[in-house]
Amino acid sequence: xxxxxxKLSENLFYYIILLFGSIGWVYGYFxxxxxxxxxxxxxxxxxxxxLCVPDWPxxxxxxxxxxxxxxxxxxxGGVSSETKKSx
Amino acid sequence: xxxVWVRLNAVVFFGLTVLLCLxxxxxxxxxGHANRHQPIIHKLALNSMKSLKNHGGVDRALLSFDLNVxxxxxxxxxxxxLFVYVVATYATPTNPKNQIVLWDRIIExxxxxxxxxxxxxxxxxxxxxxxxxxxxxxxxxxxxxEVELSLMWDHMPLTGMLYMGGQKEGTAxxxxxxxxYN
Numbered sequence: 001x002x003x004x005x006x007k008l009s010e011n012l013f014y015y016i017i018l019l020f021g022s023i024g025w026v027y028g029y030f031x032x033x034x035x036x037x038x039x040x041x042x043x044x045x046x047x048x049x050x051l052c053v054p055d056w057p058x059x060x061x062x063x064x065x066x067x068x069x070x071x072x073x074x075x076x077g078g079v080s081s082e083t084k085k086s087x
Numbered sequence: 088x089x090x091v092w093v094r095l096n097a098v099v100f101f102g103l104t105v106l107l108c109l110x111x112x113x114x115x116x117x118x119g120h121a122n123r124h125q126p127i128i129h130k131l132a133l134n135s136m137k138s139l140k141n142h143g144g145v146d147r148a149l150l151s152f153d154l155n156v157x158x159x160x161x162x163x164x165x166x167x168x169l170f171v172y173v174v175a176t177y178a179t180p181t182n183p184k185n186q187i188v189l190w191d192r193i194i195e196x197x198x199x200x201x202x203x204x205x206x207x208x209x210x211x212x213x214x215x216x217x218x219x220x221x222x223x224x225x226x227x228x229x230x231x232x233e234v235e236l237s238l239m240w241d242h243m244p245l246t247g248m249l250y251m252g253g254q255k256e257g258t259a260x261x262x263x264x265x266x267x268y269n
Contacts, residue, residue: 006088013098021105029116032164034245037109045102053094 005059013048020044114247117165121242121252124160131156131173131238132260134215139229139265146229148222148264150189152236153214158194161240161252162209168195170241171211173218176259177235179228189218189236231266235259 001009024040088094130153137149152173161169172191178184198208222229237259240252 001089009094010088010097013101017098017102017105021109025109025112028164029113034110034113034164037113038106041102041106041109045098048098048102049095052098053091055091 001055001059002062002064004062009052009059013052016048016051017041017044020047110246113165114244117163120163121161121250125255126159126161126238126240126252127157128238128254128258129155129157129212131236131254133236133262136265136269137217139268141227141268144227146224146227148229149218150222151215151217152190154216154238155212156210156238158209158211158240159207161242162196165244165246166196166242167245168193168243170243172239174237174239175222175234176237177229177232179224179226179232181226181228185224187220187222189220189222190216191219229264230268231264233261233263235261 020043021037021041024037024044027040028034028036088097132153134151134153137151139146139148141147154173156171158169158171170191170193173189175187175189176185192211194209194211222234237254239254242250242252
């Protein structure tokens, strides 16, 4: 999961859980039964776990661009030729 | 947020924090409910005296009472159950205020109907209820005393503090215990 994907995943579960929780709370308030709040909240958490926890392809659309690797120079002279000379 | 376990941890504990906030909001939404809604006590009075005896130096009275009360107004969505109890209050020369629990019952919020499907579990309408616990004095001073029977209840909420409720002062019924043991 890339950096943009991590941000997206975190925002997603914030809003999903808050949305399900608050809708459930209002529904439960009018029916005067807190179990509705709990059920609605549980649905929100389960959806969040399915959507936001696994590394879905949608979270990998901004791969990190690494710099080109610096060529390895140890084989062509430098240190090795120095050691040869000293012998 | 870079591994599955960190994300799972974040989702679960954010969820639990939200649930805590929702519970607290539910508790706040019913602040002062007990001041606005009082259970309706139709009747709480002595039915008959069964006995007044002295056991090993202390007086014990046994009696039965009639109780008709609608506890529905005390319930709301943040109440799990009520602990309802009948209290006998009297004064003796030794102790100016005695309060003895004679009978109790737990009424749960899910008791909307009785087991037989009839009636309402939050309404107690029973006559000639024998006390669960005897009216036992600390000494031998029960004879001829005036006793007040009143109803009290504890609210046990889902979230928040337990708080008590009781019959309004001056509305409780009174009776006088016999002058002699019987």
